[in-house]
Amino acid sequence: xxxxxxxxxxxxxxxxxxxxxxxxxxxxxxxxxxxxxxxxxxxxxxxxxxxxxxxxxxxxxxxxxxxxxxxxxxxxxxxxxxxxxxxxxxxxxxxxxxxxxxxxxxxxxxxxxxxxxxxxxxxxxxxxxxxxxxxxxxxxxxxxxxxxxxxxxxxxxxxxxxxxxxxxxxxxxxxxxxxxxxxxx
Amino acid sequence: xxxxxxxxxxxxxxxxxxxxxxxxxxxxxxxxxxxxxxxxxxxxxxxxxxxxxxxxxxxxxxxxxxxxxxxxxxxxxxxxxxxxxxxxxxxxxxxxxxxxxxxxxxxxxxxxxxxxxxxxxxxxxxxxxxxxxxxxxxxxxxxxxxxxxxxxxxxxxxxxxxxxxxxxxxxxxxxxxxxxxxxxxxxxxxxxxxxxxxxxxxxxxxxxxxxxxxxxxxxxxxxxxxxxxxxxxxxxxxxxxxxxxxxxxxxxxxxxxxxxxxxxxxxxxxxxxxxxxxxxxxxxxxxxxxxxxxxxxxxxxxxxxxxxxxxxxxxxxxxxxxxxxxxxxxxxxxxxxxxxxxxxxxxxxxxxxxxxxxxxxxxxxxxxxxxxxxxxxxxxxxxxxxxxxxxxxxxxxxxxxxxxxxxxxxxxxxxxxxxxxxxxxxxxxxxxxxxxxxxxxxxxxxxxxxxxxxxxxxxxxxxxxxxxxxxxxxxxxxxxxxxxxxxxxxxxxxxxxxxxxxxxxxxxxxxxxxxxxxxxxxxxxxxxxxxxxxxxxxxxxxxxxxxxxxxxxxxxxxxxxxxxxxxxxxxxxxxxxxxxxxxxxxxxxxxxxxxxxxxxxxxxxxxxxxxxxxxxxxxxxxxxxxxxxxxxxxxxxxxxxxxxxxxxxxxxxxxxxxxxxxxxxxxxxxxxxxxxxxxxxxxxxxxxxxxxxxxxxxxxxxxxxxxxxxxxxxxxxxxxxxxxxxxxxxxxxxxxxxxxxxxxxxxxxxxxxxxxxxxxxxxxxxxxxxx
Numbered sequence: 001x002x003x004x005x006x007x008x009x010x011x012x013x014x015x016x017x018x019x020x021x022x023x024x025x026x027x028x029x030x031x032x033x034x035x036x037x038x039x040x041x042x043x044x045x046x047x048x049x050x051x052x053x054x055x056x057x058x059x060x061x062x063x064x065x066x067x068x069x070x071x072x073x074x075x076x077x078x079x080x081x082x083x084x085x086x087x088x089x090x091x092x093x094x095x096x097x098x099x100x101x102x103x104x105x106x107x108x109x110x111x112x113x114x115x116x117x118x119x120x121x122x123x124x125x126x127x128x129x130x131x132x133x134x135x136x137x138x139x140x141x142x143x144x145x146x147x148x149x150x151x152x153x154x155x156x157x158x159x160x161x162x163x164x165x166x167x168x169x170x171x172x173x174x175x176x177x178x179x180x181x182x183x184x185x
Numbered sequence: 186x187x188x189x190x191x192x193x194x195x196x197x198x199x200x201x202x203x204x205x206x207x208x209x210x211x212x213x214x215x216x217x218x219x220x221x222x223x224x225x226x227x228x229x230x231x232x233x234x235x236x237x238x239x240x241x242x243x244x245x246x247x248x249x250x251x252x253x254x255x256x257x258x259x260x261x262x263x264x265x266x267x268x269x270x271x272x273x274x275x276x277x278x279x280x281x282x283x284x285x286x287x288x289x290x291x292x293x294x295x296x297x298x299x300x301x302x303x304x305x306x307x308x309x310x311x312x313x314x315x316x317x318x319x320x321x322x323x324x325x326x327x328x329x330x331x332x333x334x335x336x337x338x339x340x341x342x343x344x345x346x347x348x349x350x351x352x353x354x355x356x357x358x359x360x361x362x363x364x365x366x367x368x369x370x371x372x373x374x375x376x377x378x379x380x381x382x383x384x385x386x387x388x389x390x391x392x393x394x395x396x397x398x399x400x401x402x403x404x405x406x407x408x409x410x411x412x413x414x415x416x417x418x419x420x421x422x423x424x425x426x427x428x429x430x431x432x433x434x435x436x437x438x439x440x441x442x443x444x445x446x447x448x449x450x451x452x453x454x455x456x457x458x459x460x461x462x463x464x465x466x467x468x469x470x471x472x473x474x475x476x477x478x479x480x481x482x483x484x485x486x487x488x489x490x491x492x493x494x495x496x497x498x499x500x501x502x503x504x505x506x507x508x509x510x511x512x513x514x515x516x517x518x519x520x521x522x523x524x525x526x527x528x529x530x531x532x533x534x535x536x537x538x539x540x541x542x543x544x545x546x547x548x549x550x551x552x553x554x555x556x557x558x559x560x561x562x563x564x565x566x567x568x569x570x571x572x573x574x575x576x577x578x579x580x581x582x583x584x585x586x587x588x589x590x591x592x593x594x595x596x597x598x599x600x601x602x603x604x605x606x607x608x609x610x611x612x613x614x615x616x617x618x619x620x621x622x623x624x625x626x627x628x629x630x631x632x633x634x635x636x637x638x639x640x641x642x643x644x645x646x647x648x649x650x651x652x653x654x655x656x657x658x659x660x661x662x663x664x665x666x667x668x669x670x671x672x673x674x675x676x677x678x679x680x681x682x683x684x685x686x687x688x689x690x691x692x693x694x695x696x697x698x699x700x701x702x703x704x705x706x707x708x709x710x711x712x713x714x715x716x717x718x719x720x721x722x723x724x725x726x727x728x729x730x731x732x733x734x735x736x737x738x739x740x741x742x743x744x745x746x747x748x749x750x751x752x753x754x755x756x757x758x759x760x761x762x763x764x765x766x767x768x769x770x771x772x773x774x775x776x777x778x779x780x781x782x783x784x785x786x787x788x789x790x791x792x793x794x795x796x797x798x799x800x801x802x803x804x805x806x807x808x809x810x811x812x813x814x815x816x817x818x819x820x821x822x823x824x825x826x827x828x829x830x831x832x833x834x835x836x837x838x839x840x841x842x843x844x845x846x847x848x849x850x851x852x853x854x855x856x857x858x859x860x861x862x863x864x865x866x867x868x869x870x871x872x873x874x875x876x877x878x879x880x881x882x883x884x885x886x887x888x889x890x891x892x893x894x895x896x897x898x899x900x901x902x903x904x905x906x907x908x909x910x911x912x913x914x915x916x917x918x919x920x921x922x923x924x925x926x927x928x929x930x931x932x933x934x935x936x937x938x939x940x941x942x943x944x945x946x947x948x949x950x951x952x953x954x955x956x
Contacts, residue, residue: 046527056533074531080524081660083653087524094524115654123290 008062011035011170014101014140019132021166022144023159028172029105030058032144036103037062039140040073044100049081050088051106051146085110085124092131097138104132104143108158118154125158129165147173188320189216190333192344193311194398195459195489197429198222198275198301206327207428207459208319209345209398215428217459218319220327224275224304226282227256227267227516229293235268238289248273249281256295257515259574259600259657260523267295267516275301286519295516303504306487307511310335313489314480316342336484337607339614340628344480349397353378357408358851359874365409369395385422388413392425398460399490400426401476405464407452410434428459437495441856450856454495461490468494470641477631478638485608485642498645499652505642506657509604518656525660526578528590535588536664540693541671543678544745545735549792549903550689552704553697553752555727556713558673559616560640561694562647563609564722565669566662571650572599573659586665587672593665600657605646612639613723670694673720680715690735692747697733704729728754732792734903736764742902751900753787765896769858774819774889778806779896786900793904800906803897803915810889813881820889821873823858838863842872849875863888 009031014020022028033055039045040063047054059077063070078100082088088110095102107128111121135141145162148155163169191210199205204222209215228238235253242249250271255264270285272278282297306312311330320329334341349369353362365384367374369391376384402409410426414434417424426434437454452467465471468479471494483493486504493501507517528536558564565571569584575594582592615636622629649655651663670693677696678688686698703709709726716724733752738744749763759780765771766779782799786792809815824839830847833840842861843853851874853859860873863885871879894915898908906914 047530054530054533056530059530071531075529077530078527079530079533080527082524083660084521086520086522087653090522091524120290 008034009172011142013038014103014142014168016099016138016140017136018140018167019136019165020140020142020168020170021162022142022170022172023147023163024144024170024172025147026053026106028144029053029055030062032103032105033058034062035142036077037066037073039101039103040076041066044076044078046095046100046102047077047079047105048088048091048095048102049079049105051109052081052083053106054079054081082110085113085116085121085128089124089127089131092128092135095131095135097135099139101140102132102135102142104141106146107143107162108145108155111158112155122158122161125161129161133165147171187323188318189214190316190318191216193313193315193317193330195461195491196302196305196313197458197489198278200274200276203274203276204301204305205429205459211345213345215396215398216319216321217428218321218325218327221273222275222301222305223250223271223273224278224299224301225269225271226278226297226519227269227295228285228289229258229265229267229295229516230289230291232266234289234292235266238268238285238292241288242270242285248277257513259510259515259572260518260521260659262574265516275304293522294519296511297519299507299511299517300488300492300504302489302492303487303508303511306508312336312487313483313493314344315484316344336487337611339611339618341484346399347395347397348399348401349391349395350401351405351409352403353409356874357404360876367391369397381416382420382422385413385417385420385424389422389424396428400457400460400462402462402464404466405462406454406467407439407464410455410462426460426462427457432458434458439854441854450854451495454491456491463491463494469497470638473641474634474637477634481635481638482642485611485639498641499649499655501642502646502649503656505608506601506604510600510657513600513603515600521654521656521658523573523659528578532590536661536668538664538671539667541674541691542693542747543688543691544747545690545697545750547735547737547743547745549732549734550697550699550730551732552701553689553699553730553733554703554709554712555695555697555730555733556677556709556716556724557695557727558677558720559613559723559725560609560643561670561673561722562666563605563643565666565673566646566650567602567606567609568721569593569665569669570595570599570602571662571665571669572601573657573662575599576659576661576665578661587668589661589664589668591661591665601646601650601662605643608639608642608646612636612643615639616725673722676719677716677724680719681712684712684715686712689733690747695727728756728758728760730760731755731787733760734900736899736902742907751783753783757787759783759787764899765892770822770824771896772820772822772889772892774806774810774815775892775896777819778803778893779900782897782900786904796901796904796906799897799901800911800914803893803911806893807890807915810893811886815889817862817879817881817884820862820884821860822863823860825858826853826855828855838870841868842870844868845870845872845875851875 011022011031013035036045036047036059060070060074063073067073080091082091111125132141132143145159189210191208193206194209195207197205202219204220206218206220207215208218228235239251242251252269254267254269256267258265272281286294302313309330310332311317315332315336316334318331318333319327321327349367352366354364354366355362362378365376365378367376367388374391376387378384413424435456437456439451439453441450454467455462463479479490479494482501483490486493486501487508488496488501488504510517570593577592577594578590579592580590584593584595586593615632619632619636622632647666650658650666651660652658674691674696678691681688681696681698686700689697689699706726706729713724713726730752731754733750735745735750738746746763751759751761751764753759761767761783764779766776766783781802785795785799785802789795824837826839826843830840830843836844838861839859842859846853861870862873862879863869864871864883865885871883894912895908898906898911901911
């Protein structure tokens, strides 16, 4: 899907037994909040935020387009933020396995932390993916991996196992920006 | 049994002797003692996992002893079963731990990577630079140590440190140094850097003769010591930089990191053994608190002096917390696993907020009292018992945090309040002591520097509570602190309004209030008592302004900016925040002029009386600028390189200056400050550290004029002279050479409008300049 811009994309809601993956730049957050709004109106949803990027205002706007009663839906969204890859694994391990849909935002961000040895990060990512597989057996799971414009070695090596784990993948690209400012007149 | 009283100078692990300690004897001698010092780390996991680890490690009985025990896990709020791994020689501990962690990655670990000085302080109470009584045996082994002055003492006995200062005659990144200046025991020596053999022989002789405890260098980490060591090896003349024979120096890599939204660069470090080395150019906050403050940091954090000089206040706070945990038998996690509690998205609106800010009323205000909570956030953490283990997700519990669904468990003191309480109390005592110490007191400077060091530690402790890598950080505790802070400030505002004060501004931990009849410090005391009563937090009067000005933002003058103001207290002292005189990236030419204008305003009963003098002063400064009488260093701008060069789409002036340095073979890293001068033509800057000398005629006079008049306008606009009027008035003097008003055209075209000022040659590149 090329040429993505700030418009809202309607992702299908994730289904139990599958891991849906979106690989896209950060502008996709509005679309993800829109998908989250749909899920929140149906019941409880768990959001695991790996990049401190949960956009509560965007979610509130998405809810307001669908209902006047946004407070119950905002309460249905249960959020927890991970700031390190260790926290990400610990958080996924502690999630209740009760059929509640799980959305993981910016999954790879904490694994790009250069303060942690790369092989250790790979091992922790593998643990996280195993946990996501287990959760997806009883609940819908969707994850977003932030696309990097100049994807380098480590990022690619971390993205690969994630792509292999996911069942449905949406890969979105930011519109190409010309190298030079176009003349205005 | 030999016994002496002295100070613990340095301690480190040793492959043969376990722990080596160097002491300064109060009678002048220096002692080297040793001590066996086994260290323990803990592994946490399932019984099966711990059994596997036991089997693996139990085949190394000469090096390791193992035990199954219980320790307190602060995050689980209970004792947990752990496998204790005790390593006989601390020198081996790092290697054995990392091997273990690699082999058993699924286990959690605690007490694993702690500085040996923290372990020693936890076990014996003795910390670096403490005054102590020491007993040893004939073999030079430490048998007993007793601390005579603890780290929280207000006035400690001065340490008779022998200091040697080493510095090149010029900054090596600016030009090639010619001499090494050595200062020791009141003597100054100049050693020629072109003749290495005599330099090395003389330096070695000086080190041997004076046997300094502390080498205080400039660029010692990044240039001088590496250079000296390379030459020492080349000429085979050992310098004896270490006191400890047979040990090389310890190298620590350079690094770049983010702190409070800024990118920070720290150069490589060189640590010595048995003698301390501090590079003044690479030490943290040296310009703020110098050696006195660094010694204070070392004492209260229990980090060795050379480490304390180079770590951020955050690491200092972390050390204090870890030391408290070790003393209390609480596990210090190697990698914190605990994440944020699951909370409804709706709660994020109320929880994820910072300090309370009440936008000020723009303009001049007279007789305004500034009242500040004393170390507000640390005080909240201590007095409200905020710590990772005391925060409970219980919206119906006792001791509820304002506006959050959290409660505080006050059944026991939390780890963080325990760690911070002595630090906070010492800071408050020091503040009181400083207030009663006259300016002529010889110890005043020492106190000020030590107070500053404590202030930085306390300022950081709140941020560290929310920092992802903090061992005892927890986001809910961080949110609770700001929630209490907002509540305290609101209560203070209500108290002030109830007592008839007008609130001019609120800013996180302080408020500015005005009452037409209450203009003396004693008039404010009842308000302070009332606020203290309503909030339970210490508060003090910072001072009463004769006048204070809150200025608007640069983009929109009508929009108030919370932390941008200047004012004059009743005692004549000036306080400035957020304007050029305070900013580190403004040029001395501009910031000194702005400060001078403030002093002019402060010198008059009615500030507007100073306006004619201010205009004359600005004219004189512009005359000096145009005639080349402002020295080039006074025109230097020092901006930080915010990212790698290749990451810039449109290079900032600092990035352009770095490009020039790169072309000259000089490397700069993100986080480093780049000094440069604004020049005419492209690229518009001249990097100060280029090998070529700058051309004084190429200075972009018009740009500096704009900067000066803009800074002056900020100060004078409240008395009717904003930048535009000031430009008109300053430049209207017929005897002056007219300079154009700020350009609304391309700089090149603008430059051609300056008659007689710019020589056409300035369009040409400098001699030898790479374009």
